[in-house]
Amino acid sequence: MSNNIRITKQFSFETGHALYGYDGKCKNVHGHSYKLSVTVIGQPITDNTNVKFGMVIDFSDLKKIVTEEIVDVFDHATVFNKNTPHVELAKELQDRDHNVLLVDYQPTSEMMVIDFAKKIKTRLPKHINLHSLKLQETESSFAEWFAYENN
Template structure:
């Protein structure tokens, strides 16, 4: 029987959207909430210690922590082609600055996260849904069925 299980994570990230015509052009931060939903067959070996599970929630936590949380948490994301004279001190003054290839919008961050998770999950586990919530009322979603 196939089921889905989800786990929710949160982390703090700052970003600036270079060239944006609103407040988000300035460096600011969010408490992001990430929901990861996977699918797979239940382990049906009654002698297996994880009998009845798709995957141990601890295993999901380990993967997401390594691939997403450790990368994004307390990091400043700035697009690589941002004029460096404006941000030169930022890159050298702080330890965790990521000059991304993409504009660090919620949507682009979500795409990066999905790609990282798809590579890291075991072959028998399918990524079904990922939601990245930037604020209480604003989020981006990825559905496997749409892609």
């Protein structure tokens, strides 16, 4: 009998961005206190000689992956779509020693979760699957990614 269990760890980071070509306020550089929930799925380890006995994945192992791939990269950075004239603004900020991230997508919450899913999946152990991501941009707005909808 298999017991698939979902494990979720939550993260937070501060990131600035601007949406080039957008028809509202978010075309301006601004920031969010993002909250990211990462849910993985797997079976608890049944080998009672394993130090991780009873765990799907050690929360600290999941924390290390997400911190290295996402939090440390995006926290206190400003994200711009490098395929827009914002690349000039990015260069100016970089020249002034600002932490700038140039991505090849529009840095909306929707596109960020797609990027995050790719990055996290490559780092997970073989027996652990990424189940879902939830990226909360504001108190009332978030984007979600689910593995079963993205085969």
